[in-house]
Amino acid sequence: MASQEMEQLVRREYKEGFVTDIESDTIPPGLDEDTIAFISNKKGEPAWMLEWRLDAYRQWLKMTPPSWAHLDYPPIDYQAISYFSAPKREEDKPQSLDEVDPKLLETYEKLGIPLHERAALAGVAVDAVFDSVSVTTTFKDKLAEAGVIFCSISEAIRDYPELVKQYLGTVVPTSDNYFAALNSAVFTDGSFVFVPEGVTCPMELSTYFRINAANTGQFERTLIVCEKKAQVSYLEGCTAPMRDENQLHAAVVELVALEDASIKYSTVQNWYPGDEDGKGGIYNFVTKRGDCRGDRSHISWTQVETGSAITWKYPSCVLRGKDSIGEFYSVAVTNGRQQADTGTKMIHLGEGSKSTIVSKGISAGRSNQSYRGLVKVGPRAKGARNFTQCDSLLIGDTCGAHTFPYQEIGNSTATVEHEATTSKIGEDQLFYCQSRGISEEDAVNMIVNGFCKDVFQELPMEFAVEAEALLNVTLEGAVG
Amino acid sequence: MLEVKDLHVTVEGSEILKGLTLSIQPGEVHAIMGPNGAGKSTLSAVIAGKDGYEVTAGTITFEGRDVLEMEIEERAQAGLLLGFQYPVEIPGVKNIYLLKAALNAQREARGEGEIPAPEFMKLIKEKVSFMKMDNSFLQRAVNEGFSGGEKKRNEILQMLVLQPKLAMLDEIDSGLDIDAMKVVAEGVNSLRSEDRGILLVTHYQRLLDYIVPDHVHVLVDGRIVKSGNADLARELESRGYDWVVEESAA
Structure with a gap:
């Protein structure tokens, strides 16, 4: 045309x-x-x-919004949303921590977030607080030396148009689903990572370090490409509750791993879950997909989801390459009135491809949580293997946990295993810990963290420690 | 140190303890014996604060404090520690982590700071080897996949680390072979000291060959019907419980 x-x-x-x-x-x-x-x-x-x-x-x-998820929310008026707003000017931001909601600061305190980071997270004008330039410069130099591109998606479209054009939308097509289509039309922010052939990215990349990343975009678009034998570990999000005025979030993340490449993508999501009645919380509709395009490529998703009023999220892997590996490790915690429908899809197309799914769901309060997983083995995926373990832990009597595993096996040589458990946090376990002198709250934290251990050990060290602290804060007051 | 007076306890509507009175002084080892269903385990569970037990009358005081008014963890922090007959499994939580958390919670309650890591490691290793356990045991999840003997040893290990003022051991001998029982008994004996009380709950006299009690009480139908010294335990071993039951009914 x-x-x-x-x-x-x-x-x-x-x-x-x-x-x-x-x-x-x-x-x-x-x-x-x-x-x-x-x-x-x-x-x-x-x-x-x-x-x-x-x-x-x-x-x-x-298109029409998906209705199959186990979620309940009023229809969204897409004409009532403002699709572009420039970052707040420095003088409009709070000028010091004194102007920030004390409750937010209290949470930062509990999470052990360093003072200068608290200010940045709370949206305090940056130059009023600390100078991040030196840190960032060293960081940028090191990456440039290795040949790694790490910038905002907008910069990438301007500065590396050919790369973006080659890969954007090749994992999540624009018409993939309702929210992905919307994101494709209006995305305004996000990250771009390109690791050239044979390069192991010299450091863990975090959105947090990226200049101008303080304002989380409402429609983020992230694209990560690893060429042959390249490796990267990417951290998204932050354990601290992010201040955000946008209620609807619809992000798209695309990962491309060529031959022998490896991408590890870790997320800690802690957006505002809303008040006790769930009012004002963030709606989080995310499409995350990794394409193991090359033989022996490896994509691993690890997520800790504690925030948002509604979570709709299924980080997936398309295992196209021969002997490629896809992994999904997830901890989702819901409390109050939160609702989460989350899980993964592992699409086995390549011969000998393997996938592992470990999902831990913790429901407390009046929250509701569903695990939804699809394991699909194509006719050419000879000897494909999947192992799925899906555990739910309930705290109290008013929450719910649901499991929807789907399997479509098109090759008789495939091995697919599924294990699922649902347990209530045991009165006996609590009593045991308490009778050793440990408070009820600490006992709950200990038991829950033990339950999540398989996933936490997949997180980068620093993140894992933060994730534990985050879980404790999220479940505060869940018992008793 | 522990005074239980005229204790009446109801579980799911039926009265299990019907006026139990017991006094334990520092340095004493007491053994509660009795036929199945007499309420032996109920006593230690109520003292520790387990849910589902309703005290309808009577009092429990520990060093002058009203135990029934205290939270579960406060009782442990005050020095009352229960060794379980059936310790639960806590998947994913390392033994060493539980021990450290418990020890620090108790230290904190006493106004002491957290134990320094090297000191803690030294303490733990010493106690682990005393209980003839392997160090790898500390890295395993609490009671997960433990044999019966390992679980019981673990209970004693916790006692050795936490050093309670009153150690209550509920059927610590059940399910143990003779070698494991000797190790457990040795652990308990090492806890004996003039400022610590020990309360053993047991069905069999066998354990008392290894841990010789100062006082033996026979619990029948929710009441202590006979008290004596270690000889009473031996008498029960040879004659069974029936004669005591009959004597008390008379």
């Missing part, structure tokens, strides 16, 4: 329609093609990118 013509048309529309708006940093709520053109222009994107977005938008218009 005459794509260039269309590009021109669209760009002209933009010129005509948005001249007056260009001065403003935020656009009014609502979503149409003009909104998308505005975003694309604000980001200084090339024409093909805008076209890609518009194509996603047009597909999204024909």
Whole structure:
């Protein structure tokens, strides 16, 4: 088709329609093609990118939100959302910790977050607090030396358009699902990582270190590519509760691992879960997928999910390469009125591909949690193996846990194992610990952390310690 | 140090203890014996604070404090420690971690700081080897996959580390072979001291060959019907419980 013509048309529309708006940093709520053109222009994107977005938008218009998840929430009015707002100016931010909600600070205290980080997390104006430039510079130099690209997705689209074009949307197509299509149309932030052939990234990459990463995007788009024999470990999120005014979050993360490459992606998600009645909490609809494109490639997802009012999230692996390996380790904790429908998909296409799923769900309060997992073995995946272990722990009588395992096995040489347990936190276990002098709250934490151990040991060391502390804070007051 | 007076306890509507009175002084070893269903385990469970036991009358005081008013962990922190007949498994929680958490919780309650790591390791290793256990045992999850003997040794190990003022051992001999019982008994004997009380609950006299009690009480139908010294235990061994039951009914 005459794509260039269309590009021109669209760009002209933009010129005509948005001249007056260009001065403003935020656009009014609502979503149409003009909104998308505005975003694309604000980001200084090339024409093909805008076209890609518009194509996603047009597909999204024909789609309906998924209703199969075990979640209950009122319909979302997509016209009531503002799809672009520039980061807050420094002078509009709180100028010191004194201006920040004491309750938030109390939580940081409990999590043992260093003072200067607390300020950054709470959204205090950065130059008013500490100078992060030196840390970041050393960090950037080291990566550049190794040939690793690590930048925001917007920078990548501008500076490495060919790489982005080659990989973007190849793991999660724009029309993959309702939220992925929406994200493709309107994403404004996210990370791009490219590790060239044979390179092991010299450090763990964290969104936290990236300049300008303080404001979590509402529609984040992350793309990580590891060339042959390259390796990277990527940490997303933060254990501290993130201040965020956006209720709807729909991120897309795409991972591509070529031959013998390995990607480890760890997430700690702790967004605002809402008040006691669940009001005001974040809706988190995420599409995360890794493509083990090359032989012997390896993708591992580890997640600790404690926040959000609603979580809809299934980090998955497409095991295309021969002898490729996919892993999913998950701890999901829900308390209060939280709802989570989470799990994974392991799609075995390559011969000898292996996958491991370890899911630990902890429900407390009046929360509800579901594990939803699909293991699919294609006809050519000779000798594919999967092991799934899926455990639920209930705290109290008013919460719920559900397991929905799906298996589609198209090859008789495949081995698929599934183990599932649901247990209530034992009165006997609590009494045992307490009768040794340990308080009830510490006893609960100890038992829950023990329950999650298989997953925590997959996390990078530093994250694991934080994750434990986070679990304790999340379950505060869950018993008694 | 422990005074139990006219204790009445109900479990799920039926009265199990019907006016039990018992006094333990520092330095004394008491053994509670009795036929099955007499309420032996109920006594130690109530003192430790287990849920589901309703005290309908009577009092329990420990060093002058009203035990029934204390939280479970407060009782342990005050120095009352129960060794379980059936210790539960806690998957994923290392033995060493539980020990350290328990010890530090008790130290904190006493206003002492956390135990320094080297000191803790030294203490633990000494006690582990005393109980003829392997160090690898500390890295295993609490009671998970332990044999009956290992579980009981673990209970005693905790006692040796936590050094309670009053150690209560509920059927610590059940399910043990003779060698394991000797090790357990040695552990308990090492706890004997003039400022510590020990309360043994047992069905069989066998254990008392190794841990010789100062006082033996026979519990029948929720009441102590006969008390004596170690000779009483031996008499029970040869004559059984029936004669005491009959004597008490008369």
